[in-house]
Amino acid sequence: MSDTIKDATLEYAIRLGDDANVLGHRISEWVSRGPFLEEDIAYANVALDYIGRARMFYGYAAEIANDGRTEDDFAYMRDDRQYHNLLLMEMPKEDFAYSQVRQLFIDIYYSLLLPELVESKDDTLAAIAAKAIKETRYHLRRSRDWVLRLGDGTEESHRRTQRAVDSLWGYTHEMFEMDDIEQLVVDNGIGVDTTRLRDEWHRRVSEILTEATLSVPEDGWAVRGGRIGYHTENLGHLLTEMQFVHRSYPGCQW
Template sequence: MMEQQKELLRYVLSLGDDALTLGHRLSEWASHGPFLEEDIALGNVALDYLGRARMFYGYAAELTNGEKSEDDFAFLRDERQYTNHLINELPRGDFAFTMARQLIVDIYQSLVLVQLVDSRIPMLSAIAQKSIKETRYHLMRSQDWVVKLGDGTEESHQRMQGAFNDIWGYIPELFEPDDGEKQLIDAEIAVNTPNLKNLFHSKLAHVLEQATLTVPADEWAVRGGRAGYHTEHLSHLLCVMQSVHRAYPGCEW
């Protein structure tokens, strides 16, 4: 039972890390959006992810019996202690790259959260139920933008296709649970993501077809996020995100 509790904490933190890193990347669009309404929309999506991260970190703090706080998890761990999927930490890139990543993550989350509702852990189920409505809205936005840009001008089409080509190899690890996560799957706690892989690719291919984009070839793949092995980009993200908290330890606002 103690081993399962340890794996549960690790799983909850990984979900929180996914939400926090992507939320931070989306927040970097503040005042840089292509126009005002989209600037505000991106900020709202970022806040949704940050709120989701807080729910997961808050539950993780409960699992430590108060030994850690959500701030400890967000601000006092280094990159090797983060276990987010690599796709979430990549730089925001241009607007096409942000929308390509968002579509991939939104389709993935829309499938995962529906399954997480059935988790035997009531708190995970409750977080999933709260997050599903947000994710459906996120998916509507990202799908709309990918189709508009993919089936738009010659330049927007090229940028959109290039974005998917550049990010495609980060998809496989989304469906590769480690041994600890497999134990939670068997215990009906975690989501069996390998079972969602075919449906995910079907939904993504459908949107790319609407956008007159070509599904990239499976020629390369990058893994390691869940094991704490990250791109060089995460350390820079954490330096920015954690700087105030580390400069003023224990400070409360």
């Protein structure tokens, strides 16, 4: 593996880890705040799935870098501009409908991306994807059921769910855009060409939203920048909370 491809694979693994880490923390914010006990437990399990996924990607990044950094360094010792997660992952949890709509968008995205990543020439990335696919099937079943219940529920739940769809739609375009780094890993059979996933993602999302009596937004606006370190103010607040203990006691281990 040339140094150029190695560096691109390192960045690709970090990006996938950042996506999972930030989303996992966001989901964990619902623990003890769920609408009922079963959802509290479900949120905790989903959050742990994503944190576990982040650990695998960060662990592989540390292996590639081979410079003394560990998964904790990637998670806790970088500032917001050094994080390269999709902006959709860092949006605040807001109300229950907002979180479930965001989860639906992401679950359908992963249900398309992970089967492609399983075919990667990189055995480690393929293995991580194979494990994550099983989790994603459960996540998607849950988020789909909730969006259907909320969208086709009461007048209030419908209003809140439609507002969430409209508020989050512009952040979804970034999932299907690639820069030179991602194009390089795709060209070398390592990464996934996400541009090819857009149409099927849109079809599946539209089908569920329509069944839930919700309107599919027009593509009138789009926000991007997460992959190159340009984030909303939400990520800084998230990292302040997530990294507090580790930065207060550097090097401390359980």
